[in-house]
Every structure is written in structure tokens, then in C-alpha cells.
Amino acid sequence: MHAASGSRLGASHPRREGPVDLRLVPPALAAWATAAVMLDASPQLAGGLALGCVLVAGVLLGGWGSRARRGRASVPPEGGRDGTPVRGEPCFERPRGRAPNVPRDRAQGSAQGRPPGPAQGLPAGPARSRAAGARYGWSRTAGAAVLLCAAAAGVSAGLHGADLRRGPVPVLAREYATVTAEVELTSDPRLARPKVTGNHMTPDSVLINGEVRNIVAGGPDRIGGPDRVAGVAGVATRAPVLVIVDVGERRSEGRRTGGGGPADVGRGVRQAWLGLLPSTRVRVTGRLAPALTGGDRIAAVLRLRDRGGRAMPSVVRQPSAAQRIAGRLRAGLREATDGLPADARALLPGLVVGDTSRITPELDEAFKETDLAHTLAVSGSNLTIMLALLLGPPGLAQQVERRGLAPRLGIPLRTTALLGGVLTLGFVVVCRPDPSVLRAAACGAVVLLALATGRRRSLIPALATAVLLLVLYDPWLARSYGFLLSVLATGALLTLAPRWSAALRRRGVPPRLAEALAAAGAAQALCAPVVAVLSARVSLVAVPCNLLVEFTVAPATVLGFATLATAPWAMPVAKALAWCASWPAEWIAGVARTGAGLPGAGVDWPGGWGGALLLALATSVAVLLGRRLLRRPWLCAACAALLLLAVVRPPPLTRVLTGWPPPGWRLAMCDVGQGDATVLAAGDGTGVVVDAGPDPALVDRCLSRLGITRIPLVVLTHFHADHVAGLPGVLRGRAVGAIETTGFAEPVDQVAFVRREAEARGVPLVRAAAGERRRLGPLDWEVLWPPARQVPEPEGPNDASVTLLVRSAGIRMLLLGDLEPPGQQALARSPAAVRLGRVDVLKVAHHGSAYQDPDLLRAVAPRLALISAGADNPYGHPAPGTVAALEATGAVVLRTDRDGALAVAGTGTELRVAGD
Structure with a gap:
């Protein structure tokens, strides 16, 4: 059939691809760069730049027009003397691949490599001059287009940037006005994601982006009470702000809150705010403050503090009809997924509409570690999957053999395109029409539309058009890392991936696998430098993890959208669809957790743009070497084996190569920043963990490097966040027997956190008390503090810290938790004081703070003193006086802020210590 059609491609593929059209790329890049720079510029500077660009563009266009007119007046027409076409050369059609008015034999001769001359190719006279003039005119037109786009972007950025600096909001923010x-x-x-600040977690906060439309300086007390606020004429404005509602109660230590107290009020305020929809207008009273970082798209921060429910929102205007519909659909999706397993319940709303409210910090960290976080954000891939379901595979939309739901239902192509537009509009409404969703919808729709035409080379100008229009519409996207990553990923799929896929197919790789490998590798190659800027870390498992989830994202997304559409009308059907979607969602979560749990899942990398440039150079070298490696299968296999070893990092091999952990180690102090996490060796792959540090990722990484897979006991000395917030990282992927804690249950929010984590994994909680003794393999320990009944009750959690005396291979180790002088003095007066003399290793209390009992330090007289403290911590830990006092007793003092992770090995007579 193809031969009969007279075309190599056949009748069903009438188009031939020409060279890649890059004409729109320079204008798009110019607009992008100008918008990023001019957002901070004054309106005068932005206007001056725009005017200058327009004037220069006018000069370029004017000069080209005059030269073109002069050229037409001086160059005689081609053909005969009367201007008629040369015989045999039709004037209505130009064959593909030939210059105008060039006979076929001459064009073929030039194509065969013979140099053009008067008998071949263009004549040496007027035609060559006209071609040079055309090139000259095109260069001037291209330059003018770049300048005009830069001018438009400068004006748009200047106006958007000026919105943040004018009006009463920035002025009042500088005064911290209420x-x-x-x-x-x-x-x-x-x-807001909770963060550890010192020994406590930041209070729960609700974050909302909004626009101040009317403002009155002063709170209700100043203008006559809450009932008079509505009657006071304010100043109309339109300033973007970040609203922070502090709804957490930071309770004082030693105080317990009963039911119906401030905690219940805080929960009510939090739920009231979380139930609001975009486009709702509320009246609030709070304190304005300047934005913490420059270059952001907010004019100020409006902070509301909950005092007895006074932060409750007062709704002035209900949300729009579109947002109410979207809210109903999103609520239906959440309800339909309520009965699913935890990971699927959290993931499905994120995969479908970008709702990540149920994603736990642990799961979020796993997705970031494996570079799968893009699956939790609304992106063009969501829309592409749905449009592909409607249109069929890309490249067949205009062919007779096209597939998809639309042709199977007999829907014409134009009607199918209309349905695709409706689907895109619904996608924007449900996923919220904020800039990120608009970017995803524009890029996803443009890319799939161009692919559906079967003209892959037309995708670059389509992407450039989308970038240009979006940057002009919202210049703040020019500074968005998400926008940059989206464009880079899409560009990789359009430029690198097809070439890499073809190269892999030529070397015998199956087509579907070649496409998947090329897409994942190309996207990772271009996006990894930007990710390194943000995280200062490079994932080694990103490509295999993305490959493993690629075939499950589409079914999870399609079933999730089906659940979304049916939930408001038929909840039983929606629950059944959600149950089906839970299987691929669980697989995606499992891949993320498994990949993040590998010891070599990622490597630290220099941050900033210098590190990005270094990674880009390293990636380029790896690609060039990879082309040579593909010709040698045995070298490919060897490199794959080396990468696998680097990711898995078997402890015996790691110990041989790095010397960490040292052979026969007995105690390891992890470097977890400003916090505590200590591991006691109890056999091959087994350890007792004392405290978990403030960061789950850091303690998990430390345990993985130590090769700990089984933890018979986790001891949490007290409930401060810098000792317990990392508990999810300890429990991740490990068999844990029990968690032992102090009996002083403060602060209550961290006590509740530990109990939730233990219940979620079925780990029992037990209470430590003085006199308890345990033995596990070569390890035995005794609890010295606190007593079963501590009288008088300690002033805070620090003095209720679990204190352990540990023995292993003749080494005596004393772990003091965070005991302060009152607790240390009480310990010295307790019956356990007789066993405190002359220990080998001391875990110094409270990160080496100045609050130490010197008598206890002299009585203990350690040979080695270990201090866990964060680099450049704001508390000055460890205190110079404490370090001096320890050295005065003859101890060697080591600290994690300078020496990194520490490991103690040897015996009681020959003590060795190694730093990581």
C-alpha cells in the first residue's frame, strides 16, 4: 500500500518532518530571563527597558524593510526577460527539498555533493544576492522578535512587581501593625510541616495564600469592638499576602491539658480554616510583617494567633460556584478513599488532584529521596493521561487507525478536540486555577495536541509558545523552580528521549523498554542539576524507581479520576473504583519506601548553582561515556553491578572500602544535627537505639550505614522533639521489638506523637524505671534513672531522662540523656551512685550545655566524652566551660558538630574511637 501511494510514508502518514523549528525558542528564553530580572525593578526602569527594546526593534524592522525594497528595485525578476517562468519550472508548487526555480537535475547534483556553480545550484548573480538579503532580513526579524518579547515581559514583570510595593499593606508590614x-x-x-526548634516542635499552623482587598489599621479593640469592624470604611487594595494561622497550643512543661480546654479550641479553629475554599473572602484580625525572603510573590505575612478562638474566620463572601463544585468533587474523592490502607489513602488524592494533605512527612521524604515527588504534584502528565484515554496513542489522532474512547464511540475528530478542551477546563477547575495548575494544563494540552498530529518536531515551538504566554501572563513563574523543572522535563522528552530511544532500539532493546528508559534517563539528566540546587543531594535510584512506577501511574490516575467523577453521585461505585486504584497506589508507595530505604539511595552534592553546573558537566561526561559503553555489553554489565553495589552498600564491603563502621564497634553516636541518637551494638545487624534525633532521614541514614536491620528495643530518654521526632526513621523498614520511655509524659504533643507512631506499627510501649536490668547478646545494661516514683516531681522532662549504664566487651558506658544539675545531683545521691565511678565512655548530658554538675563529672571521670550537637547551633552547644571541665578530668572530648558520627570499638583495656 505504501509503495502504491508513491510515498515512503504511505497514504496514512502524509507529512514529512523537516528540521526542528527553533525560531520561537530565543523569544521565549528572552521573555523568561527578562521577567525573572525585572520583578524587582522599579516601574521607571521596567518602562525604560521596554521602550528601549521597542525602539531598537523598530530600527531593525525599518532597516530590513528599506533594504528589501531596494533589493526588489535593483534585482531583475527571475525567469524570462518579461518575468514569465522558465519553461519546465511550474510557478504554483515547489517540490520539497529544492530551492525555488532550481531544476531537478541541478538540485540533485548539489545534493550529491558537487559544488554549486553557475551550472549547478543558484546563479552567481541576482539570485544569490536575494538569498543573502533574505538571510539578512530573517536575522533582523528574529532579533526584533526577541526584543519585543523581552519588552512585553519587562512591562508585565514591572507591573506585577509594583503590585507588591504599592498600597498600604507593605507600609503597615514594615511597622508590624495590627x-x-x-x-x-x-x-x-x-x-505547615512541623519543624524541630530546640527541644520542641513548632506549633501547628495553617498556611493560606490570599489577597487583601480591604484593610483597616488597628484591631477591633482600637475601633470599638468586633461588631463595629464591618461598619468602618477601610482602604481598598489588592495585595498578595501569606496568611499564617497559629492554631497549636504550646503548653508549658509540667502542665497537662484536659478535655474541653485550649487544645479543643485550637482543633476547632484549625478545622474551620482547613474547610475554606479558594475565592472565599474572610475578615480577620492579625499582625502584618514583611516577607522573610526577598523575591517572593507576597507583599507581607499576615499572622493570626489563636487566643480562645479569636482566630476563627469570619466569612464575608462565599466561594464561587466553580470552586464549590471543585470542593464537592475533592471532598468526594477523600471520602471514597477513607477506607483504604494508609499509603493509598494518602496517595490517591495527590496523584489525581494534587491534594497532599494526607501525606505524612515520612512518605513525603521517601518520595523526595527517590525523585518521585513529581507524581504528587499536579502536572501535565495527569492531563496527558486523561487526554490519551480520550484520543488514543499519540501520533494516531489524525489517522484512520486512531484509537481511544472517542473513535470507538464514533465521535468525529473535531468533536473529540472539543471534548478534550472541556476535559482540560474541568481539570483546571477541579485542581484549582492557580499558576501551577495553569502551567500544567497549558504544557500538558499543548504537548499532547502536538503529539496527536504525528509531528514530533512541532513540539518545540509549541512548548516555546506555552512558556512565552505563561511567563507573560504570570511573570512570577520565571522564578519558580517547579516551572523550570516542568519545562526541562518536557524539553527532555521532546529532544533527548526520542534520540536515546532510537539508539537503544538500534542496539536490540525492545521498543517499549527503550522508550521508558530514554524518557526516565533524559528527564533525570536535565532535571537533576536543578534538584541538586534545592536539596544538595543526588538520587542514585531515581531512574529505576521512575521506571518501576511508570506503568502504574496511568491506571492509578485513570481510576482516581473515575472515583472523583462518580463519588458525588454513586459513592459505592466510587469506593469500588478507589479500591481498584489502591493497588497501583500501594505499589508506587512501596517503590518509594524501598528505594529511599536503600543505604546508597542518594549521595550528598554541593548545593547552589555551582553544584548544579558541576553535576551538569558530570552528566554530560557520563552520557558521552555511555554511548561507548553501549557497544560493549560486558562493560555495561560491570557498570550496572558497580552502581548496584553503590546503592545497596553491603555492610562488609562498605566497611572494607570506607572503614566505617570500624570492626568490632560497640557504640555509635549518629550525627543527626542538634539532637541525640545513639546505637549500641547487640549482634550482627542488631542494635539497641537510644533516642531518635530530630530528623527521620538522618537517623535512618545512620542506621542503614551501620547495617542495623533489627532493633529489639528503642529507648527514648524523654519526650523532647530533638530526641523523638526522628522515630519514624528508626522504625522505617526495620523489625522493632518495643519502645521504652520515661514515665514523665511531657510535652503532651510529643507523647501523643510517639504513641501514634508505635500504634501505627504495632510496637508496644513500656516504661523504664530505676533498677531494671537487661541483657542482649554481648550487651547488658541497667536503668539508673528515673526512679519509679520521682519525689519531688521534676520541673521538666530533662530531669526525668532515662539514664543507662551499659557494659559491652569490658567497656563501661554511661548515657545521661538530658539530665540537668538537679537531676544529676539526685542521681549522685541515689542508690545507683556506687556504680558511677570511673566509666570508659560518657555520653555528655544535654548536648554539652553549660548546665552540668561538676561533682558528677569528677566522680564519673570518663576516659572518652562524646557530645552530640549540631553544627552552628544557636545555643552555643557544647559550652566551652563544659568541654574544659571534661578535659580537666583527663577525658578525650569528641563532638559530632566537628568530628561527624562517632564509633567506639575495642575493649576495656584498649579503647578505640573512629569518626565518619
């Missing part, structure tokens, strides 16, 4: 304002929400409310 204001009453009407705020229109522009995003979904979201809970």
Missing part, C-alpha cells in the same frame, strides 16, 4: 482586613483566599489551606 490590622483588620478582608482577605480573598487564592489557594487551599494547608497545614
